[in-house]
Amino acid sequence: LFMFSHVEPYAGDPILGLMDKHKQDPRADKVNLGVGVYFDNDGKLPVLNCVQKAEAQIANPPKPRPYLPMDGLPGYRAACQNLLFGKDAQVLKDKRVATTATIGGSGALKVGADFIHAWFPQAKCYVSDPTWANHIGIFEGSGFAVGKYPYYDAATNGIKFDELIAFLNTLQAHDVVLLHPCCHNPTGVDLTQAQWDKVLEVVKAKNLLAFMDIAYQGFGEDMDADVYAIRKAVDMGLLFFVSNSFSKNLSLYGERVGGLSVVCKDEAQAKAVQGQLQFNIRRIYSSPPSHGGHVVDIVMNDEALFNEWVQEVYVMRDRIKDMRQKLRDSLEAKLPGRSFEYITKQNGMFSYTGLTPEQVARIIKDFGIYMVANGRISVAGLNASNIDYVANAMAEVLKD
Ligand code: PMP
Numbered sequence: 001l002f003m004f005s006h007v008e009p010y011a012g013d014p015i016l017g018l019m020d021k022h023k024q025d026p027r028a029d030k031v032n033l034g035v036g037v038y039f040d041n042d043g044k045l046p047v048l049n050c051v052q053k054a055e056a057q058i059a060n061p062p063k064p065r066p067y068l069p070m071d072g073l074p075g076y077r078a079a080c081q082n083l084l085f086g087k088d089a090q091v092l093k094d095k096r097v098a099t100t101a102t103i104g105g106s107g108a109l110k111v112g113a114d115f116i117h118a119w120f121p122q123a124k125c126y127v128s129d130p131t132w133a134n135h136i137g138i139f140e141g142s143g144f145a146v147g148k149y150p151y152y153d154a155a156t157n158g159i160k161f162d163e164l165i166a167f168l169n170t171l172q173a174h175d176v177v178l179l180h181p182c183c184h185n186p187t188g189v190d191l192t193q194a195q196w197d198k199v200l201e202v203v204k205a206k207n208l209l210a211f212m213d214i215a216y217q218g219f220g221e222d223m224d225a226d227v228y229a230i231r232k233a234v235d236m237g238l239l240f241f242v243s244n245s246f247s248k249n250l251s252l253y254g255e256r257v258g259g260l261s262v263v264c265k266d267e268a269q270a271k272a273v274q275g276q277l278q279f280n281i282r283r284i285y286s287s288p289p290s291h292g293g294h295v296v297d298i299v300m301n302d303e304a305l306f307n308e309w310v311q312e313v314y315v316m317r318d319r320i321k322d323m324r325q326k327l328r329d330s331l332e333a334k335l336p337g338r339s340f341e342y343i344t345k346q347n348g349m350f351s352y353t354g355l356t357p358e359q360v361a362r363i364i365k366d367f368g369i370y371m372v373a374n375g376r377i378s379v380a381g382l383n384a385s386n387i388d389y390v391a392n393a394m395a396e397v398l399k400d
Helices: 014-024 049-059 074-085 104-119 133-141 161-168 193-205 225-235 267-284 290-301 303-334 341-345 357-367 387-398
Strands: 097-103 125-129 146-150 176-179 209-214 241-245 257-263 350-352 376-378
Touching: 049 290, 049 303, 074 097, 074 225, 074 241, 074 257, 074 290, 097 104, 097 267, 104 133, 104 209, 104 241, 104 257, 104 267, 125 133, 133 146, 133 176, 146 161, 161 193, 193 225, 209 225, 257 267, 257 290, 290 303, 303 341, 303 387, 341 350, 357 387
Parallel strands: 125 146, 125 176, 176 209, 209 241
Antiparallel strands: 097 257, 241 257, 350 376
8 A cells, every 4th residue: 555655756847748738728829839849830740751651661561560670670770870970981881880779869868878887887977058958867867977068158149169178178088978969959059060170179189978969960951061070070080979869850759760879999899889789778678669660761771762851851941940030030020129140040940049937937828838948949839820929929028
């Protein structure tokens, strides 16, 4: 009877909790700008054409569903590698990269964090201030002490770059530095290529372990520019981790499709790391999901479907950029003399609006516009039907 009486209630995840509150809100003009999910101009979650075609192949004729290998389908692993490092990259020809399919980008972070904690038990983990909250949760869950490095500068809507560099210089060898190669979550503020070069120089000089988490490839500039930091790190001879997610760029959120790659010194080292990743996966969930795995494998390894996919990602990217421009123009028209340039300078799904927690509480209560308490909005939740309503509401809470 008293077995579980000591179990404490869970306060709930702030972002997922916001989704529930939005769902329960009876107002017809309510808007969900909380969760990082791409909605189309009709406010719907798209099923990409390339995905529909791959699913038709999977369904016809129906196929048995054996377990997948612990590290996923070979074509899936190759797809992750080609996208991140470039199809003809020497590092892939040299077989220096260990790659496994994972349960979403979150699973990649977890498998990677467990691996690093096992092999570098002294290492601490540092995340950007601010970062996606689950970065902290996952690394703490794997046993890490998690600290923050200076990143976002609210005064300039830019980056505290000198402080960032100075901070990295104080870290110990093998400390983990979690980096966002593009479309920084939650701020949308990314490093320039020249800034990346400097950050990676410090990572190399101090022998830090970079962990690059990329969940929005294709949503920033384009498929290649968005992985500049990853390819530069390879060119510099760094050994490091990359977690990637197909949740957003294939609109396959619930299929849980992600990947973890580790750039190693040589093929023998990559084989050892691959084996240890398999060992970790076996002990956590044994093998990855089959359906999403096959969809990714088919789309990424068929030239026509691949090209169609890239174009579909760019349509999503461009719609978000268009919404940024409209939101900025509208706010500047309503609040003359104030600049909202930062909205169009930020990249990817998110914008840090600068709304205070009080202003966020007010916009939720008075207007039914749901956003994270830190003022982050998912720009992909905006569309032709709600942009004026949102701009009006934002201007209203920002005007005092
Ligand atoms: N990293 C970042 C920066 C993210 O924003 C997300 C998703 N919100 C993830 C990882 C996790 O991706 P997934 O949903 O595929 O687990």
